[in-house]
Amino acid sequence: MILLRFIKFLMLGIVFGITLTKSEVISWYRIYEMFRFQSFHMYGIIGSAILFGIFIIQLIKRNQIKSIDGTPIEIEPKARGVNRYLIGGIIFGIGWALTGACPGPLFILFGNGITVIIISILAAILGTYTYGIIKHKLPH
Helix, strand or coil, X not given: CHHHHHHHHHHHHHHHXXXXXXXXCCCHHHHHHHHCCCCCHHHHHHHHHHHHHHHHHHHHHHHCCECXXXXXXXXXXXXXXXXXXXXXXXXXXXXXXXXXXXXXXXXXXXXXXXXXXXXXXXHHHHHXXXXXXXXXXXXX
């Protein structure tokens, strides 16, 4: 049963990876174009993902949709405040600009044979681990 669930998520991840590859979201050149405001391609994809996310969240909240195991999906409201999102966004953007990829596509790039991206993957894991250690000391 657990193996079957693992295979379903693995297959979903493979389809997601193929979709991002074919849409050129993992292309360093497309990301470069976006940061230089030379192309709408990435903004269109990101914008449609945001709109889709808003739609799905509202659907879950209004219809009280349950998870696969039958428990209600509870979405905690985000804490208000500009600094936390501004600082986090700047750190995320710097990492994205330095590596040429946001965290999700790092694994897709590795799967596409760009093995040097393992350095970025390890750095992302180390950064996440470090955040977990010092989280209680940071202003939230």
